[in-house]
Amino acid sequence: MGLSTTRFGVFNPEKPHENRITDIGPRHFWEFFPPIIQRNYGKWLYHEILEPGVLVHVSETGEKVYTVRVGGMRTMSVAFVREICDIADKYCDGYVRFTTRNNIEFMVDSEEKLEALKKDLASRKFYSGSYKFPIGGTGCSVTNIVHTQGYVHCHTPATDASSVVKALMDELFEYFQSMTLPAKVRIALACCLNMCGAVHCSDIAMVGIHRKPPVIDTEYVAKLCEIPTVIASCPLGAISPATTPDGKKTVKIREDRCMFCGNCYTMCPALPIADKEGDGIAIVAGGKVSNRISPPKFSKVVVAYLPNNFPRFPEVCQTVKKILETYAKHARKYERLGDWVERIGWERFFELCELPFTYHLLDDYRLALDTYRTSTQFRFTEAAWEVSKAARGI
Amino acid sequence: MKAMFKPKVPQKEIKYEELRIYTDEELRNPTDEEMKNFKIKHDIPLLEQLESGPWPSYVADLKVEAWRRRRLADDRMMIPRDVVEDLLGQVELSFVHGETHWKHGGIVGVIGYGGGVIGRYSDLPDKFPGIAHFHTIRVNQPASKFYKTDFLRAICDLWEFRGSGILNLHGSTGDLVFLGTTTEQLEPIFQEMAHHLSQDLGGSGSNLRTPECCVGRARCEYACYDTQDVCYELTMHYQDELHRPAFPYKFKFKFSGCPNDCVASIARADLSVIGIWRDKIRIDQDAVRAYIKGDLIPNAGAHRGRDWGKFDIQKEVIDLCPTKCMRLEGEELYIDDENCVRCMHCINVMPRALRPGTDTGACILVGGKAPILEGAQLSMVLVPFMKLEPPYDNLKELIDKIWEIWMEEGKNRERLGELIQRMGLWRFLDAIGLPPAPQMVWHPRTNPYIFWKEEDVPGGFKRDINDYRSRHAR
Ligand code: HEM
Ligand code: HEM
Ligand code: HEM
Ligand code: HEM
Ligand code: SF4
Ligand code: SF4
Ligand code: SF4
Numbered sequence A: 001m002g003l004s005t006t007r008f009g010v011f012n013p014e015k016p017h018e019n020r021i022t023d024i025g026p027r028h029f030w031e032f033f034p035p036i037i038q039r040n041y042g043k044w045l046y047h048e049i050l051e052p053g054v055l056v057h058v059s060e061t062g063e064k065v066y067t068v069r070v071g072g073m074r075t076m077s078v079a080f081v082r083e084i085c086d087i088a089d090k091y092c093d094g095y096v097r098f099t100t101r102n103n104i105e106f107m108v109d110s111e112e113k114l115e116a117l118k119k120d121l122a123s124r125k126f127y128s129g130s131y132k133f134p135i136g137g138t139g140c141s142v143t144n145i146v147h148t149q150g151y152v153h154c155h156t157p158a159t160d161a162s163s164v165v166k167a168l169m170d171e172l173f174e175y176f177q178s179m180t181l182p183a184k185v186r187i188a189l190a191c192c193l194n195m196c197g198a199v200h201c202s203d204i205a206m207v208g209i210h211r212k213p214p215v216i217d218t219e220y221v222a223k224l225c226e227i228p229t230v231i232a233s234c235p236l237g238a239i240s241p242a243t244t245p246d247g248k249k250t251v252k253i254r255e256d257r258c259m260f261c262g263n264c265y266t267m268c269p270a271l272p273i274a275d276k277e278g279d280g281i282a283i284v285a286g287g288k289v290s291n292r293i294s295p296p297k298f299s300k301v302v303v304a305y306l307p308n309n310f311p312r313f314p315e316v317c318q319t320v321k322k323i324l325e326t327y328a329k330h331a332r333k334y335e336r337l338g339d340w341v342e343r344i345g346w347e348r349f350f351e352l353c354e355l356p357f358t359y360h361l362l363d364d365y366r367l368a369l370d371t372y373r374t375s376t377q378f379r380f381t382e383a384a385w386e387v388s389k390a391a392r393g394i
Numbered sequence B: 001m002k003a004m005f006k007p008k009v010p011q012k013e014i015k016y017e018e019l020r021i022y023t024d025e026e027l028r029n030p031t032d033e034e035m036k037n038f039k040i041k042h043d044i045p046l047l048e049q050l051e052s053g054p055w056p057s058y059v060a061d062l063k064v065e066a067w068r069r070r071r072l073a074d075d076r077m078m079i080p081r082d083v084v085e086d087l088l089g090q091v092e093l094s095f096v097h098g099e100t101h102w103k104h105g106g107i108v109g110v111i112g113y114g115g116g117v118i119g120r121y122s123d124l125p126d127k128f129p130g131i132a133h134f135h136t137i138r139v140n141q142p143a144s145k146f147y148k149t150d151f152l153r154a155i156c157d158l159w160e161f162r163g164s165g166i167l168n169l170h171g172s173t174g175d176l177v178f179l180g181t182t183t184e185q186l187e188p189i190f191q192e193m194a195h196h197l198s199q200d201l202g203g204s205g206s207n208l209r210t211p212e213c214c215v216g217r218a219r220c221e222y223a224c225y226d227t228q229d230v231c232y233e234l235t236m237h238y239q240d241e242l243h244r245p246a247f248p249y250k251f252k253f254k255f256s257g258c259p260n261d262c263v264a265s266i267a268r269a270d271l272s273v274i275g276i277w278r279d280k281i282r283i284d285q286d287a288v289r290a291y292i293k294g295d296l297i298p299n300a301g302a303h304r305g306r307d308w309g310k311f312d313i314q315k316e317v318i319d320l321c322p323t324k325c326m327r328l329e330g331e332e333l334y335i336d337d338e339n340c341v342r343c344m345h346c347i348n349v350m351p352r353a354l355r356p357g358t359d360t361g362a363c364i365l366v367g368g369k370a371p372i373l374e375g376a377q378l379s380m381v382l383v384p385f386m387k388l389e390p391p392y393d394n395l396k397e398l399i400d401k402i403w404e405i406w407m408e409e410g411k412n413r414e415r416l417g418e419l420i421q422r423m424g425l426w427r428f429l430d431a432i433g434l435p436p437a438p439q440m441v442w443h444p445r446t447n448p449y450i451f452w453k454e455e456d457v458p459g460g461f462k463r464d465i466n467d468y469r470s471r472h473a474r
């Protein structure tokens, strides 16, 4: 039986509770494994990256599977997905895989098929000239940027997502298609502090931030929201109950306490926080997820604010590129960005990357004290002399 | 094939030719010429600047979809023809205004489920009627995201017919996400998928979110357990928790096969399951010698793009081992496995010489989350090692105990990690019946402000002041 072409399909709005199928979960994974993956499941011996974007995995059965990884747009049309299917049908017996970082992986079982597949992928372009299937993203490269919804679908963003990612990947394209970096570099973007794309453990990440307190839609607060819930939503207790001159219940916000997290807006649509001049992007850096050599660690804020300069965000792109290339130049082989910074010290990082160290970068939230340096061990940079001068120490 | 890898519910076989909605003619895509002459109904000069450049352009792609929708007959799509054009128009306007134009979500969903659908409405429905309703549907992805094209093509037809034709492969949590349909089409999409594709929705809201796993044993030699199978088994076992929110807040499981943690479970899961071994790293000394000689390429070729000089096993492997537990005697490599902390570095550098051990399982960590509200947390070690064999009852029992205490003690919108912080780790351990261990902390506490339990102290807390005064004058 085919998919229905009537307005409601198998659903009957007259009898909505009839004939329902629920709680069946996802399709089972095994049937989606290509036969070579099924045959060699759990038998892989080793793998090698043959060139950027091309992996070979070798099994104890002697079989080899070649994988071509291509950068994917996370948001895509069915027309594009059908083209992915055409390629998978032509070269991969109708199987394809997507990675956690929104890349697309085509797998073949011989070198001849591999060469044909690579050629085909590299030749496909949009009418505007962009690649459809750029090959890369393996090893010591900048792989695809994981990101969130932004203006395409979310109601709380402080910046867009897809446009920043497109602009930045255009800028860093050579690093996607090569493996010249000291270690892999993971870049991520979240368009607000909710961090759906929780970017807080990335080598470099962009986070949308607000800088103006919410504006109170006084007439509507009580109509649209439960006031006690709104008050409770603020992690800093900045919101308190208030009454309008004509006796309506509303809230007031202590602006000096607000850290612009937007949590109150999440709970109450009558407290919009987005604002063209207020909103923008913070850059965080030096985090990682893997346990390799050093434990996982959080990214740290290195630039407090850059403007939302649509559609190509030049300030953001230049800053990220500067950090990336400074790291590439100075880090040792195997050193992730955060490991490099820990070796050379944050003071040196700011000096090398030519980033100003501003008061915004000093923590004053929970556990802030843990970030203050309680030791005389540090390196001298220009910033230190500035303090010494200000204190008339020199 | 392992006999255990079987679906837990019957699944329809998927043949696109039997399921398809659109004809080949309807599926025709525009030529480059046609696209160059194509104008959408709104002016989008800012977005059009994103059509160029080497990285795939989502703007170009969305315009292709807009072209397709101009061409389809009225009865070949169940939501407005202009949905993609209006989306582009609204995003352009968001660039101009520097503010999103989506309203705060409304409560929509499908009968019997509390999650899986996220309501979305334009705040300019008169200007952009095609996206007046633009709800998202989260579709539970297959574990580790392999697909057959028959399934994907069927999904595409269904979604172009009943929705915008725009999707995320995949959303951040791992779901296949349908972006943009009307309230009316939610039930038809849900039940068409269930009836014809044996495919269910994923989670959203205060419930179990769609679990996710790495590629694991399907194509990775490091995997220490069957990540897909555990992911599938727990997804099926906890269908009720996934679809019917009853938790204080969201709860995420993520499964990585080894400490490389390719699904970033430690950073974004309330329960992170990371594969490890407890015996010895397997060493092939011939391959070690081959690496030393330069016959094998180190780091699996990941550094191919730059000349880093000749491979130096001392500098690149032995000296970088975090516990310095390796040594070379002649060309023989020795690992003091009792001191190996399984960081994966040496294995990553020499995958043909070194392999994880064979007595494998997983480390269970809890409490990871993004910053909202109390600040970001990484997951912390709860169970240093757990064997994982189907049907994974040990893991399920642990999860049930954790949920019991979280549902009892957790406040509204309090993630597990925040609850543990508020309760203190030992009270949490007490509640789930596990003893403490130094593996759970970086170091023991630095302050002696210990909350002694009354039963720990001989005689208890109740004392008689007169008894005290019998020894001490006032
Ligand atoms: C290792 C494989 C990685 C994958 C698959 C990946 C992909 C993703 C995805 C899809 C998310 C969305 C998170 C969510 O569902 O909530 C994410 C988040 C994150 N990524 Fe990555 N990323 C990876 C690696 C990294 C690396 C290497 C870092 C840091 C160096 C990193 C930092 C993060 C962090 C901290 C999150 C939080 C996750 C989140 O919630 O999004 N990721 N990552
Ligand atoms: C107060 C907290 C949060 C709120 C109000 C919130 C709200 C939302 C909303 C409205 C969406 C839908 C976006 C859309 O329209 O498609 C969404 C998506 C999502 N959220 Fe959250 N979120 C919160 C926190 C988080 C956190 C902390 C994480 C992860 C650690 C997270 C992970 C996700 C993911 C993975 C998605 C899917 C969207 C995507 O794939 O980009 N959320 N969230
Ligand atoms: C030589 C060392 C490593 C090897 C051989 C390796 C192996 C792999 C393999 C085979 C994949 C593909 C998995 C998939 O298809 O999803 C993969 C993906 C990934 N690995 Fe590792 N891994 C290594 C180290 C690491 C480390 C240290 C990290 C940590 C941060 C990491 C993060 C990732 C991420 C984020 C992905 C997903 C890539 C993507 O989706 O584009 N890997 N790794
Ligand atoms: C109930 C709690 C505590 C009590 C009663 C206490 C008491 C004392 C006393 C009596 C001294 C010796 C002072 C002197 O030289 O005359 C001392 C020194 C010290 N205490 Fe505490 N202390 C407490 C908690 C702490 C904590 C929590 C820390 C650190 C985290 C700490 C760190 C120190 C240090 C660093 C010294 C100086 C040691 C030295 O001179 O080498 N104390 N404390
Ligand atoms: S990060 Fe924030 S703005 Fe972006 S999709 Fe998630 S909740 Fe929405
Ligand atoms: S934005 Fe955050 S800190 Fe400011 S009032 Fe709202 S909840 Fe409180
Ligand atoms: S987490 Fe480990 S087992 Fe899983 S894909 Fe990554 S490297 Fe392989």
Ligand code: SF4
Residues within 6 Å of the ligand: A293, B320, B321, B322, B323, B324, B325, B326, B335, B339, B340, B341, B342, B343, B344, B345, B346, B347
């Ligand atoms: S896995 Fe890490 S800790 Fe263990 S021997 Fe190798 S480098 Fe050392």
